[in-house]
Amino acid sequence: MRAGEILALATRAGVDPWTRVLDLCCGPGGPGRLVVQERGCAYLGVDASPAVVELARAQGERLGLRHDVLRVPPLPPGPFDVVLLLETMLAFRDKETLLRQVRDALAPGGRFALTAEVGLPLTPAERAAMPAPDTVWPVLLTDLLELLEHVGLEVTWTEEVSAAHLGVVEALLARFTADEARIAAQVGRDVMDDVLTAHRLWQDWLLSGRVRKYALVARRPA
Template sequence: MRAAEVRRLAHQARVSPGDSVLDLCCGVAGPGRMITAESGCRYLGVDHSASALAIARQLAGSLPCRFEQAHLPPLPDGRFEVIFLLETMLAFPDKEALMGEVTRVLEPGGRFAFTVEEGRPLTQQERTRMPGADTVWPIELAELTGVLRNAGLTVIWRQEYSSAHQAMATALLRCYRADSPQIARQIGTQATAELITAHQLWSDWLGSGRVRKFAMVAKKQ
């Protein structure tokens, strides 16, 4: 996500000074560190990657950020005013289990702010073409709304970002192709080819409407 998109999502989620914020699959926590610095919230970032969390801790410096390593779900115990899940809902095949955990740890009136790739499940042919297809589980908007509702969450804001993210995927694809020899020396030829293939597919799917990209906020009743 671009910084302006993260800021708008945080604004719609009403992140305020002192709020307890949980950031799921935070990676190196670029958005989380920015939100913490600008809002004065109390931040906990969770990710499965120890190396990503080591970078996050180093970059957080004196910010009031904490980090935990965990495989999700379940979510860490606690009570939170806001939960973020940015760019990774796609990786959860069982979204009902995820939403149940979100509801469990949200305060009453708490907000779940997330991005989602909306569309039909991948066909077998599409799964064969997509690298890492075991982490690619789009969901149609009507089904997602029902899953949220069943978990006690009501959508209060939604914004489509398909065109912006298609442009970003296309720009990254162009750069990866141009720099592929240097990238291959860093991560290997196969990983570089998969990186290019994945971005080509996302550029095509977002451009054609096969997949749409949304940012959303849902509130716990």
């Protein structure tokens, strides 16, 4: 996501200086730092990788951000006013369990802001072509909306952001290709090949409409 899209989603979710935010699968913490700097809030980011949490802590400490190592689910005990899940709904095969725990972590009236890659499940051939296919579980938009309602979350806003997502994928692919030799020397040839393959597949799928990208906000009723 671009910075403007992150802030727009945070605004839709009502993030302000009095908001308690839980950022799931936060990675190195860039979006969290941006939201805290621009909107202000009490912030906790969690991620399964100790290495990226260490990076997030190093960058976020001066802003008063907290980060913990946690494989989701389970979620930290709430209540939180806003739960963020940016760019990682795709990685959860069991989306219903995740969404139930998000609902339980939210205070009454709390908001869940997320992005989701929507489309039919991968075919065996697509799964064989995609690096790390066990982290690639698209869902139909209708099914996702029904799941949110089923677990007790009321969808208040949706917007397709496929074009913007395609622009990010293409920009990343161009940069990775331009710096391919240098990056491969640092992370290894196999890792570099997987990164390029995954981004080329996403580019093709977005161009063809095989996968679309949506941003959503859902609310736990008061």
